[in-house]
Amino acid sequence: MKRNPLILFFIAAIVAAMLFAGIRMARNNRANGFAKGQLIGQLAPDFELPALDGKNLKLSGLRGKAVLLNFWATYCGPCKIEMPWFVELQKEYGPQGFQIVGVAMDDASTEDIAKFAKEMGVNYPILLGKESVGESYGGVSVLPTTFFLDRDGKLIAREFGLQSRSVFVDHIKKAMSQGHAVQAQK
């Protein structure tokens, strides 16, 4: 039986295209899928990290409040733009059961991080991040990366990079409207 070269070429092209698509999908899953496909809608991975004031903060201890979890670093210019907004948003929505938590993901000393936070007038807890915590959130390879948790501790949204203030406000309002407002445990 004689094989038609064009058909064989076509089959080879389809196989290669499928391989390409598979590789792309695998990569997307690796980069985003954990957070997109599995993390959003799920309970936020719990962690306990030291804060700049020396006390430890456990994420699940904030249950009952909507939480904005912001991964940032002192070397990150875009993170610096968001911080004054966060200060305002904490003031505005804090009394309604909203809490911003910053997680510093850099190698700077605690003193430098504290100095930076002071310069920015930060009025919310800054935690000293660990790689393992970032990994539990699908890997924090872009800064800023911000997650929004509803009052039950469920992840409802995630944003990479600098966003407009209105994007944060929308997510915060949504986070505050979901879940049960209970007294946060100490």
Next chain:
Amino acid sequence: MKMLLASAFLLFSAWAQDDLGPQGPAVKMAPAPVVTVVQGKPATVPLSFRVSSGYHINSNHPKSEFLIPTVLKVEATTDIVIGRTTYPEGQDMSFAFAPDEKLNVYTGDFKVDVLVRPLRSVQAGKYIVRGTLKYQACDNAACYPPKQLPVSFDVKIAKAPPAPTKNPAQSPHAH
């Protein structure tokens, strides 16, 4: 026929491989020229780097203490003394995330010079010098954790010309 199939497969594989390339920002080093140095004499090795389009990295002298400078660290060797590293001046640029602030950065191509001086006693031949370029990149809306790019270059050491032989002054002949 087989050639045709193999070509088709290679073509699409290359396409897929290209897509598997480094994600996000990257700094790449161009192959360094092999610099020939004479035993005991200094020479400059120019190293060329390229920052991916759309990204910037801090210069060696960023304008804020919180920014991470680009630094080349060359591993010490027993045969070659590593001297001064000369960085280019960065460009003062403003970015969308801070239009009123100027950052001193490298974008596109930049060159770093490394001074090397082989010891007089070192044997002639080719030596590999290794190091890392530490950098931290950002784009207009986000930053990326610091990275370390492995760097290596060859230094070819040539023998120093023999020292001129001293002719003893000839004593005048007494006639």
